Amino acid sequence: MKKRWYDYLWIASLLYLLLGFFNILFAWLGLLCFFIPLIISVAAGTKSYCNRYCGRGQLFGLIGGRFGLSRKKDVPRWMKSSWFRYGFLIFFFAMFFLMLWNTYLVFAGARELGQAVTLLWTFKLPWNWAYHGTLFHPGVAQFAFGFYGVMLTSTVLGLITMVLFKPRSWCVYCPMGTMTQLICKAKNPKIEK
Amino acid sequence: MAKIRRKAFVDRKHCVACGCCVKVCPMNAIEIVRGVIALISAEKCVGCGKCAKECPASVIEIREVEA
Numbered sequence: 001m002k003k004r005w006y007d008y009l010w011i012a013s014l015l016y017l018l019l020g021f022f023n024i025l026f027a028w029l030g031l032l033c034f035f036i037p038l039i040i041s042v043a044a045g046t047k048s049y050c051n052r053y054c055g056r057g058q059l060f061g062l063i064g065g066r067f068g069l070s071r072k073k074d075v076p077r078w079m080k081s082s083w084f085r086y087g088f089l090i091f092f093f094a095m096f097f098l099m100l101w102n103t104y105l106v107f108a109g110a111r112e113l114g115q116a117v118t119l120l121w122t123f124k125l126p127w128n129w130a131y132h133g134t135l136f137h138p139g140v141a142q143f144a145f146g147f148y149g150v151m152l153t154s155t156v157l158g159l160i161t162m163v164l165f166k167p168r169s170w171c172v173y174c175p176m177g178t179m180t181q182l183i184c185k186a187k188n189p190k191i192e193k
Numbered sequence: 194m195a196k197i198r199r200k201a202f203v204d205r206k207h208c209v210a211c212g213c214c215v216k217v218c219p220m221n222a223i224e225i226v227r228g229v230i231a232l233i234s235a236e237k238c239v240g241c242g243k244c245a246k247e248c249p250a251s252v253i254e255i256r257e258v259e260a
């Protein structure tokens with residue numbers, strides 16, 4: 001099939017992860033991967049972000065498919081069940097708001113900037129080499145560290161399920177994918193599942 | 194005697210509407226309906242199974258049907 005410009009957005013996703021190694025403030029760009037899918041689903045009522053533009057999905061498809069780093073086995077049944085997908089969505093956002101709260105504390109001056117990236121909501125990776133000060137408030141950097149942690153965590157989970165199951169298994173439980181599908185369902189109630 | 198043909202069917206309940214199947218179908222037989230489910234045109238589908246292999250949720254099944 002003919003390649004379109006948006007079939008190369010995986011390069012942007014890869015670049016995003018790399019840039020975070022050099023300057024953590026680039027992590028702010030990741031907000032695009034939050035707002036674009038939401039805006040598309042709310043305004044247009046479709047999942048075109050997933051269907052076309054998501055570079056992360058393409059990246060998994062490429063590494064797992066083209067480069068063969070995937071067992072290409074079916075995901076377990078529970079992974080595609082509603083309770084797991086919605087449960088993971090809730091958990092993911094709870095952790096997201098916790099991160100926002102920590103950012104707020106730094107903005108409020110109640111806490112020092114922590115120059116670490118939290119992986120899998122548990123492991124604190126020292127990340128001070130990617131911080132060279134900010135022209136703005138330290139809270140701006142705190143959000144960047146926090147947000148990069150969210151992106152790195154989802155990438156690592158995605159890579160693990162890519163290797164174990166199908167290349168794009170992450171798309172089965174990806175919170176953005178689940179949320180945009182929910183919005184589409186709410187907007188188009190006539191389509192029966 | 195009726196002919197037996199292979200066609201793809203989607204388990205609508207578990208489809209996540211990611212669209213991975215759309216990208217690989219050589220017949221352009223699949224459409225994501227309003228971000229909710231994948232819909233396969235039985236007319237266009239030739240039962241090649243590419244979509245079933247690609248689907249990350251493995252919710253596409255190739256069945257033999259009388260056509």
Ligand code: SF4
Pocket residue numbers: 037049050051054055056057170171172174175176177178211
């Ligand atoms: S489900 Fe997530 S990773 Fe997959 S295409 Fe959609 S937004 Fe991208």
Ligand code: SF4
Pocket residue numbers: 203207208209210211212213214215225230231247248249250251252253
């Ligand atoms: S690849 Fe599978 S889960 Fe994704 S839209 Fe197609 S049928 Fe649905």
Ligand code: SF4
Pocket residue numbers: 200201217218219220221222223233237238239240241242243244245
């Ligand atoms: S079986 Fe082949 S022709 Fe039919 S929908 Fe799937 S990819 Fe398209």
